[in-house]
Every structure is written in C-alpha cells, then in structure tokens.
Amino acid sequence: MTQIALFGTSADPPTVGHQSILRWLSQNYDHVAVWAADNPFKEHGATIEQRYVMLQMLIDDLDCDKNVILDERLGDRHSLKTVNTAKEIWGTDTEYLLVIGSDLVDQIPRWYRAKDLLKQVTLLIFPRKGYPIQPEALKQLSSLKSRWQKADYTPPPVSSSDYRIAGQSAVVIEAIANYITQENLYPVNQSKT
Numbered sequence: 001m002t003q004i005a006l007f008g009t010s011a012d013p014p015t016v017g018h019q020s021i022l023r024w025l026s027q028n029y030d031h032v033a034v035w036a037a038d039n040p041f042k043e044h045g046a047t048i049e050q051r052y053v054m055l056q057m058l059i060d061d062l063d064c065d066k067n068v069i070l071d072e073r074l075g076d077r078h079s080l081k082t083v084n085t086a087k088e089i090w091g092t093d094t095e096y097l098l099v100i101g102s103d104l105v106d107q108i109p110r111w112y113r114a115k116d117l118l119k120q121v122t123l124l125i126f127p128r129k130g131y132p133i134q135p136e137a138l139k140q141l142s143s144l145k146s147r148w149q150k151a152d153y154t155p156p157p158v159s160s161s162d163y164r165i166a167g168q169s170a171v172v173i174e175a176i177a178n179y180i181t182q183e184n185l186y187p188v189n190q191s192k193t
Contacts, residue, residue: 004095021153034068
C-alpha cells in the first residue's frame with residue numbers, strides 16, 4: 001500500500017530542521033506532501049504566500065528523490081479537512097501519516113473532530129527539543145483508538161523562532177536567508193544575519 005506523509009508547518013521561516021524532516025520522510029515514505037499552515041492563533045512574520053515561496057526553496061534545495069511536493073490545497077486549519085482533501089487527490093487506498101512534533105501530542109485530543117481524524121491517519125511523531133512525549137498524552141491518544149508511531153529520527157534542535165527571535169542565520173538555508181533580506185522579513189533580526 002502506498003504511504004503518504006502529510007506535513008503541515010507554519011514555516012515562519014522554514015528551517016534546516018524542517019528540511020531534515022522532509023529529507024528523512026522522502027527516504028522512508030512513497031510520497032511527502034507539505035504545506036504552509038496558516039494558524040489563526042499565531043501571529044506570523046511572513047505572509048502565507050511568502051512562506052510558500054520559502055518552502056519551495058527548501059524543497060528545491062533537497063538532495064533527494066522528487067517525491068516531496070508542496071501542495072497548497074492541503075492548507076486548512078483543520079487537519080481532518082486536510083486529510084479529506086488528500087484522499088480526494090490521492091485516493092482512499094493509501095496509508096496517510098500525519099506528521100507532528102512532540103510539542104503537539106497533548107493537544108491532539110482537543111483538535112477539531114479528533115476521533116474522526118485519528119480513525120483515518122497514523123500519527124508520526126517527531127521529537128522536539130524541550131518537549132518530551134508524556135505517557136499521559138500517549139494514554140489519551142490510545143483512548144481515542146489512534147494509531148501512532150515515534151519517528152526513529154531526531155531532527156536538528158532548531159526552530160523558526162530561533163531565527164525570528166534571535167536572528168540565528170544558521171537555522172535557514174542560504175536561499176531563504178537571501179529571500180528574507182530581499183523581502184525585508186523579520187526586520188528586527190536583519191542586523192544579526
């Protein structure tokens with residue numbers, strides 16, 4: 001059965017951590033679909049359009065098979081709607097894995113129609129620095145009859161906020177750093193990059 005990893009991310013900006021996850025996913029799954037998530041509860045430093053441009057740069061820079069695609073159609077604030085869209089695109093005879101960071105595990109039970117979502121996907125959980133997976137959160141997932149697995153890969157301990165807050169230029173690839181400068185994104189940190 002074909003396996004498709006679904007990876008939505010704020011990508012504000014996309015980092016080498018995001019890129020390493022995409023590379024690992026591309027080596028372990030048939031297809032990887034990625035999109036910029038427009039979280040209404042977050043204040044973003046770049047527009048959704050700018051984040052899509054940067055994500056495409058990140059994908060173009062990958063040294064892997066061409067099984068990673070950027071697909072704006074998947075960008076919905078509700079993961080259940082994203083999965084339904086994926087099924088319309090790629091069909092129902094596919095195993096869908098929803099990629100999340102360990103920082104989100106305890107939030108899943110509160111997501112929009114979480115039970116319906118968890119019937120349709122396997123959660124693929126990546127460890128994030130400072131966010132150990134709590135046994136109680138896994139118990140909650142099990143009570144929802146979810147399927148989940150921990151990724152056997154730990155991405156670099158970087159985050160988009162490392163760039164936005166501290167201006168750590170090493171967390172983004174050169175093409176994205178140049179784009180950020182050109183578009184005057186995250187201007188507080190321009191002098192640090």
